Each structure stands twice: as structure tokens, then as C-alpha cells.
Amino acid sequence: MSPDEAYQQIEKAVRAGRPAHGYLLVGGVRGMAGEVADRVLKLLFGDGDLRSHPDIHRLAPEMKSRIISIQAMRTRLIQPMDQTAFQGGWKAGVIYGADRLNTVSANAFLKTLEEPPPKTIFLLLTELPEQLLPTIVSRCQRIDLPDARSRGLEEPYRTTVLDILASDRLTGVTAVAGAAGRLNAVLETLKLKAEQLVDAELEQAEDGPGEETGKDARAGLVAARYKDFRTDFTATLTSWFRDLMALTAAPPSHSAYDDSDGGTPLVNEARRSQLESRASKLSLAMALRNLDAIEEFAASLERNIQELPLLLCLMDRLHFGVKEAR
Numbered sequence: 001m002s003p004d005e006a007y008q009q010i011e012k013a014v015r016a017g018r019p020a021h022g023y024l025l026v027g028g029v030r031g032m033a034g035e036v037a038d039r040v041l042k043l044l045f046g047d048g049d050l051r052s053h054p055d056i057h058r059l060a061p062e063m064k065s066r067i068i069s070i071q072a073m074r075t076r077l078i079q080p081m082d083q084t085a086f087q088g089g090w091k092a093g094v095i096y097g098a099d100r101l102n103t104v105s106a107n108a109f110l111k112t113l114e115e116p117p118p119k120t121i122f123l124l125l126t127e128l129p130e131q132l133l134p135t136i137v138s139r140c141q142r143i144d145l146p147d148a149r150s151r152g153l154e155e156p157y158r159t160t161v162l163d164i165l166a167s168d169r170l171t172g173v174t175a176v177a178g179a180a181g182r183l184n185a186v187l188e189t190l191k192l193k194a195e196q197l198v199d200a201e202l203e204q205a206e207d208g209p210g211e212e213t214g215k216d217a218r219a220g221l222v223a224a225r226y227k228d229f230r231t232d233f234t235a236t237l238t239s240w241f242r243d244l245m246a247l248t249a250a251p252p253s254h255s256a257y258d259d260s261d262g263g264t265p266l267v268n269e270a271r272r273s274q275l276e277s278r279a280s281k282l283s284l285a286m287a288l289r290n291l292d293a294i295e296e297f298a299a300s301l302e303r304n305i306q307e308l309p310l311l312l313c314l315m316d317r318l319h320f321g322v323k324e325a326r
Contacts, residue, residue: 003032006143007039014043014121020141022113022122026129027145029096033125036145037094040123044090054086060096067202067221068095073105078112081120091120098124099131103220106133113139130231131224151235152267158236160186165240166274170320180311187233187307194225234298239267240275241294244321245287247279278321286319293317 001009006025013019023040027033041050050056057080061068077093085091095101101109113122113136124140126132127148152158164182169175198221243266250264266272279287297314301307 001143001145003036003039003145006032006036006145007043009143010036010040011043014040019121021116021120022124022136022140024098024124024126024129024132024137024140024142025145026126026142026148028127028147029125031147032145033127033147034096036143037123037125040121041092041094044092044121055089055091056094057081057092058094058096061100068097068101068105070102070104070108073101073108078108081112082117085119089119091117093120093122095122095124098126098136099128101132101136103217106136110136110139128228131228151232152239153229153232153236157186157190157233161233161236162240162268162271165237165320166271168322170315170322173316176315177312180308180315183311183315184308187230190229190233191226194229195222198222198225230301234294234301237297238291238294241287241290241318243268243271243275244279244282245284245291247276248282248284248287251276251279281321281323282319290318 010019010023025033025036027036038050041053041056045053045056057077059068059072059077062072077095081091081093095109110133116122122140124132124136129137129142153161161183164179167175167179170179198218202218202221246264246266266275268275293314297310300310
């Protein structure tokens with residue numbers, strides 16, 4: 001949905017007197033999501049300088065900790081939103097980077113979202129909606145904007161995963177099992193990175209030790225961060241096999257695109273020649289079965305099954321196009 005369409009949808013609801021209590025704007029916090037939020041605030045409060053408007057309460061991750069703490073949630077959002085509007089009209093709560101709510105602050109906000117004061121509206125801005133509590137997402141009207149983050153690993157992890165998938169040695173049981181082990185090593189590295197990032201954030205937090213930084217809360221933060229990395233890992237796998245499927249369905253000689261357009265659009269454009277070679281050795285049925293296998297792999301990960309056995313099973317099912325299809 002474009003920013004204009006998103007704004008018009010909210011504007012129509014506001015003017016009809018039936019807006020949602022919360023809108024989840026999925027997109028760039030400093031990009032399209034921020035643009036839509038600013039337009040909605042102007043709709044509610046006028047065209048003046050809204051940076052210090054008494055009925056607009058803004059919340060963002062702390063500069064050092066990058067976490068929205070329970071203390072900040074209570075003092076900067078929940079308590080002010082529970083008070084009477086200074087100008088007798090709307091009150092708005094805006095959460096920038098809503099995925100940075102920790103377990104305690106998210107649950108505290110959820111209570112307010114479930115039973116909001118009259119004539120209030122909450123705007124939650126995030127590029128990572130899967131990091132939010134499902135109960136918060138379900139109580140908001142979600143709007144996905146064009147600049148929402150495309151999932152996939154950052155470097156150097158992305159290149160490592162693609163190099164494993166691109167290997168010409170994926171031709172036997174031992175080689176495939178070894179590749180599964182190398183992919184698992186990437187996940188283990190990401191798990192360690194998740195722990196390091198969370199510990200660094202907690203050490204830098206300005207609130208000091210408290211209930212939100214206890215052992216259980218830390219474990220929850222690490223699990224959430226690792227889950228995010230794991231989603232990016234699966235998206236990177238999917239991008240490779242979707243490219244293969246696209247090229248299998250529309251090979252270069254039958255592409256609807258002429259040579260000047262570069263052929264079928266690919267996520268991994270830099271590896272086009274290798275992907276085209278692989279796709280030429282696959283049937284469309286094989287390419288589709290690859291995507292089915294990855295979907296099942298992702299679903300099994302959500303059930304907290306150990307990664308290595310799942311990767312071994314996945315790699316055994318995949319068709320890599322390394323040798324001629326029979």
C-alpha cells in the first residue's frame with residue numbers, strides 16, 4: 001500500500017469517527033511509516049509545530065540501550081495517555097521502533113491497547129513486525145508500506161549461506177550433510193551474536209538493573225533477537241530457490257523480458273549466470289518442491305525443533321541443479 005493510500009484509509013476512518021485504536025505501520029521508521037504517522041498527526045492536531053504538542057506522546061528506543069524500557073513506557077506513554085487531553089480533543093501515542101519493546105514494556109502497553117482511554121489513537125512504527133507480541137499485532141490494524149524491510153541476512157552471513165548453496169560439490173550424501181553442518185554453523189554464530197547484542201544493550205541501559213533485565217527477561221530478549229536472525233536466514237535460503245524457480249519457469253530463451261532488460265528479475269542478480277546454469281538442470285516440479293521443503297523447514301523451526309536435524313532433512317530433500325535432472 002502506498003503512503004497516500006495508507007493515509008487516506010486512516011483519514012476516512014477518523015472522519016467517520018471509527019478509527020482503529022492502534023495502527024501498525026510496517027515500513028521505514030524514518031521513511032514511509034514516519035511520513036504516514038506525521039500526516040495522521042497533522043490530521044488530528046492541525047498544521048502547526050507538533051514536536052512539543054501536549055497531547056502527542058512519543059516513545060522511541062533509548063539512544064544507548066536501543067530498548068524501550070518499562071520505565072519509559074509508563075512515564076512517557078501510558079501515564080500521559082491516561083490523562084485528560086489538554087485541548088479536549090484527540091490524544092496520540094506514537095511508538096517509533098515498536099519492535100524494540102521488551103517483554104515487560106510490551107505487556108504493559110498491551111493492557112492500555114486493550115482498554116484505551118476515550119478518543120485516543122496509537123501509531124506503532126516498525127520494520128520488524130514479527131518481533132512484536134502477536135497479541136499487540138492482533139489488536140492493531142496493520143498497514144504494510146513499500147519500503148518495509150526485505151528479509152534476508154546481512155553480510156558476511158548472506159554471502160556465506162549463498163556460497164554453500166552455490167557449491168558444485170552438492171552431489172552426494174556426505175557432501176550434502178557437510179553443507180547442512182556449515183549452514184548450522186552460521187545459525188550457531190547468529191545465536192552467539194544475538195546474545196552479545198542483547199548483553200551489550202543491557203549493559204548500556206540507563207535504567208539500571210530491574211525486572212526487565214532479569215535472567216528470564218534476558219533469555220526472552222536473546223530468543224527474540226535470534227528468532228529474527230533465523231527468519232532472515234530462512235529468507236536468504238528462500239531467495240536462492242525462488243530465483244531458481246523463476247528461471248526454471250521462464251528460462252532465458254523463453255523469457256518475457258528482452259536482453260536489454262537483463263532477463264527474469266532475480267533477488268540474487270549478481271549470481272545470475274550460476275543460477276541460470278542450475279535452473280537448466282531442474283524441472284519446474286523440482287523447483288516447486290524445493291520451495292515446499294523450505295516452507296516446511298521454516299514451520300518446523302517455529303516448533304523449536306533442533307536446527308541441525310532439520311537442516312540435514314532439508315538439504316537431503318532439495319534439488320540443487322548440480323547434475324543433470326533424470
